[in-house]
Amino acid sequence: MAPRPSVKNSIRALGHAIERRRHPHRFIQTDKTPWDEIHRDGIMAVRHYSLPPMESIPVGDERVAVRREKHRVPLLLVPALGIHCWTYDIMPNRSMVRYLMARGYDVYLIDWGQPSQANRNLDLDTYVNRWLPDAVQAVRKRSECDRVNLVGYCMGGLLCLMYLGAHPRAPVTALSTIASPVNFHKSGPFGALFSLAAIPAMQVHDWFQLRLKPLDSKLFHIPANLLSFGFKMTNPPGVVQSYVELLRNLGDRDYLTEYMTMGQWFNDMVDYPGAVVREVIEKMILANSLANGRINIGGRAVEFAAIRQDLLAFAGRTDRIVSIRAAREVLSVVGSREKHFEVAPGGHAGVFAGSKAPEHCWRLIADWMAERSA
Numbered sequence: 001m002a003p004r005p006s007v008k009n010s011i012r013a014l015g016h017a018i019e020r021r022r023h024p025h026r027f028i029q030t031d032k033t034p035w036d037e038i039h040r041d042g043i044m045a046v047r048h049y050s051l052p053p054m055e056s057i058p059v060g061d062e063r064v065a066v067r068r069e070k071h072r073v074p075l076l077l078v079p080a081l082g083i084h085c086w087t088y089d090i091m092p093n094r095s096m097v098r099y100l101m102a103r104g105y106d107v108y109l110i111d112w113g114q115p116s117q118a119n120r121n122l123d124l125d126t127y128v129n130r131w132l133p134d135a136v137q138a139v140r141k142r143s144e145c146d147r148v149n150l151v152g153y154c155m156g157g158l159l160c161l162m163y164l165g166a167h168p169r170a171p172v173t174a175l176s177t178i179a180s181p182v183n184f185h186k187s188g189p190f191g192a193l194f195s196l197a198a199i200p201a202m203q204v205h206d207w208f209q210l211r212l213k214p215l216d217s218k219l220f221h222i223p224a225n226l227l228s229f230g231f232k233m234t235n236p237p238g239v240v241q242s243y244v245e246l247l248r249n250l251g252d253r254d255y256l257t258e259y260m261t262m263g264q265w266f267n268d269m270v271d272y273p274g275a276v277v278r279e280v281i282e283k284m285i286l287a288n289s290l291a292n293g294r295i296n297i298g299g300r301a302v303e304f305a306a307i308r309q310d311l312l313a314f315a316g317r318t319d320r321i322v323s324i325r326a327a328r329e330v331l332s333v334v335g336s337r338e339k340h341f342e343v344a345p346g347g348h349a350g351v352f353a354g355s356k357a358p359e360h361c362w363r364l365i366a367d368w369m370a371e372r373s374a
Helices: 006-024 084-088 094-102 124-143 157-166 188-208 226-233 236-248 253-267 273-285 324-328 358-370
Strands: 036-042 044-049 055-059 062-065 076-077 106-111 146-155 174-176 294-295 300-303 309-316 339-344
Touching: 006 253, 006 324, 036 124, 044 124, 055 094, 062 094, 076 094, 076 174, 084 094, 094 106, 094 358, 106 124, 106 324, 124 146, 124 157, 124 273, 124 300, 157 174, 157 294, 157 300, 174 358, 226 253, 236 253, 273 294, 294 358, 300 358, 309 324, 309 358, 324 339, 339 358
Parallel strands: 076 106, 076 146, 146 174, 174 309, 309 339
Antiparallel strands: 036 044, 044 106, 055 062, 294 300
8 A cells, every 4th residue: 555645755854854964965056157266365256157058047936038148248246244155146046146147147256255263354445445346357357348337235235335435436337236234223123222322332432532443353253153143033933934844845855955055045154354343333333324425444435425326226125134224225325316226025135035036136137237238
């Protein structure tokens, strides 16, 4: 007598449970698109992606036709800090890298590397005034195009804004930011707490001229495991619910593959350099300098009003980390004539790489960038 389907599923689920423990690499599908390295400076590198010959690519449960004609202006993707750059290429059927290439873009990606305690002194000056300009120049050289377009996620978007504000003549035509909090004091409950803490903190700063800069960077360096825990604790019910759903679907190999691949985002994070954390606390969280449109990075004045590039900014409708108000504030500080703001489905990760991201965030970026890439 054949086993009932429920028994078959239980046996399959048990097999998957054992396999995911012994051979997790069989399920994790991150970073699968071919690329080659075109530039390196220490732990930072720039990747150039290539799409194997094909008529279409899988995106979720659908397929997107590969465009034969290529856009002239290359697209440089800028990841957040604290996560791997492959979040832009999270899995073959949910890869922003592949989607944008299918839409005709020449795609490059910055890899910020994996900072350790030895790199705790990496500061915003390194990212904004050295690595980003060098990455843009490397893309220009490789593509043989004098202009570049940028897409930045979370802190990556802020780094792009600071780069453009510090370098008014940067060879960039357009920028799209995703879940980038310009006003830290408007980012939900955390923003309200930051705002309250800022009042006495800034008074102490003014009275006693106290600054965080003299303090050792190692005091602010955030190790990957602590960063991972912190992100998960922004939504504890969601973490519990995801485990419940995993148990219910353990017999479904496709579900398990997606679960483990997406889980790598928060299970395999990278250290956040101490010097950057120190500057973020002092200049962005307490002083809220970005909301005022001015900040000093490495002795160079950053003026958001000097940004003239076209801008398309996104916020996640259910983002618990970067609120819609915090991200929308960018419209009031940049000097761009063409600037637009969109609210897309998803939380902090979902708006960028969730199941609804291709139809909303990615499609809008590809459509909007097209006329700015000729």
